[in-house]
């Protein structure tokens with residue numbers, strides 16, 4: 001049955017179709033892009049699936065067993081089609097579910113499959129061709145298996161073609177991205193952890209700047225936005241970028257976000273030392289505690305993700321603090337503050353506002369550099385940790401993150417300064433990173449929302465530029481001589497998204513929405529699946 005609508009509008013299909021052994025009314029609102037049916041069993045539960053969340057539609061041959069039971073016996077040849085769709089479960093997890101409808105009228109069946117396929121064709125943001133890099137050694141070394149068993153079948157169901165590269169060494173993906181014909185692809189997927197994501201991001205952003213003649217060594221150069229989206233299939237040790245942008249670290253959920261063609265802009269920080277480009281960072285730039293953990297944990301890679309717990313415990317016991325000067329420019333352009341109670345969620349208005357400001361600025365100045373005369377604030381002190389985060393840095397170890405109110409795409413980073421305090425107080429602060437309590441509510445913790453910052457350790461100020469070697473020598477000697485003492489004349493290292501930086505003196509600038517992910521930010525939590533269905537229909541109708 002078809003309902004007539006005014007000319008120009010797409011019709012609403014309403015039919016009584018078979019579902020299992022019974023009949024149910026199925027509606028396809030083509031104008032609004034919504035498929036709905038009431039399950040004849042399961043207490044008559046209503047299902048509402050936005051067509052933007054349909055993965056695939058296939059004509060289906062009903063098998064013998066299905067045909068030989070119940071109503072089928074009386075039918076000559078039933079015609080059927082299967083709809084594969086996203087089912088949202090608790091904790092931001094997505095599943096791929098399917099439902100098979102049947103009818104005796106072949107024309108009606110064709111009408112349904114054709115209408116659904118046309119609606120899928122209209123989803124222009126979906127990728128058709130992807131370049132996939134798999135780090136076989138990331139996390140628990142399961143990357144290849146995860147991709148082959150959980151992700152590749154979904155890509156194939158969604159008719160996505162892939163070129164797959166299994167990396168053979170570090171920087172393989174990054175170097176490869178400078179050579180490939182990137183225009184062939186609608187996106188790049190990395191299977192691994194934050195380090196692997198960082199590699200792919202460096203390849204893409206670096207390639208983009210090279211092709212546009214931008215000198216990455218110039219810390220003030222306005223960088224060219226990278227429009228090719230990156231998808232992350234989590235298979236690493238921390239998977240913070242995935243968790244903070246999707247809400248869960250789950251390969252199937254991430255694959256489905258890629259398939260439906262989600263897009264989430266992301267701020268990226270550039271890190272320089274003496275007019276030399278060092279790295280980009282999207283998650284954590286950590287000096288002191290997280291730098292020391294990383295340095296120690298690199299020697300324990302064979303332990304897998306557990307290396308961070310081991311090195312974390314060791315580093316906590318060592319309780320080293322570091323002296324230095326941090327200068328920063330507060331982010332006055334953004335509406336939020338790090339102590340906000342609300343977090344960045346799908347469709348965040350603060351990030352949208354920044355996007356608008358960015359567009360206006362680009363219209364005004366193009367790629368010209370705008371002189372930034374805004375004030376610098378300077379803080380000298382003794383720090384146990386200096387953490388700069390472009391996003392919340394939520395991960396399974398810290399579900400709300402190091403800075404729960406940080407925004408994915410507002411053009412700012414949260415700078416968290418943890419000053420020298422007792423071991424017990426530091427532990428209280430750390431524990432609050434793992435629970436619901438406020439980790440900033442301590443006299444020794446300060447947090448600022450910034451658009452750029454610089455750091456120089458006391459050691460580098462005292463000794464000039466060749467800090468790393470001096471630090472290394474003194475650190476070794478000092479530790480042997482005074483193992484129980486916590487004061488430190490040595491430098492720590494910066495942990496930049498899981499990679500150590502060679503210099504402790506750095507200059508950092510946040511680039512608003514420099515790149516995009518196949519994600520949509522964390523969706524508002526839904527109490528249960530049925531509630532989701534009803535809220536989504538209310539939103540759509």
Ligand SMILES: CCCCCCCCCCCCC/C=C/[C@@H](O)[C@H](COP(=O)(O)O)NC(=O)CCCCC
Nearest residue numbers: 193194195236237238239240284312398430497498
């Ligand atoms: C009582 C103990 C409390 C421990 C506090 C735990 C808080 C954990 C916050 C972790 C934030 C992580 C930010 C992301 C960092 C990653 O970029 C980096 C590299 O990840 P990967 O490539 O997947 O290995 N991971 C880390 O630096 C690990 C930090 C973990 C520290 C325990």
Ligand SMILES: Nc1ncnc2c1ncn2[C@@H]1O[C@H](COP(=O)(O)OP(=O)(O)O)[C@@H](O)[C@H]1O
Nearest residue numbers: 138139167168169170192193194195196236237
């Ligand atoms: N084939 C490979 N062999 C060794 N190292 C690799 C390989 N492929 C990628 N890498 C490097 O491994 C590092 C860590 O990878 P990642 O996937 O983030 O795992 P983890 O989360 O366990 O640290 C990355 O910095 C990346 O450059």
Ligand SMILES: [Ca+2]
Nearest residue numbers: 267390407412
């Ligand atoms: Ca940000």
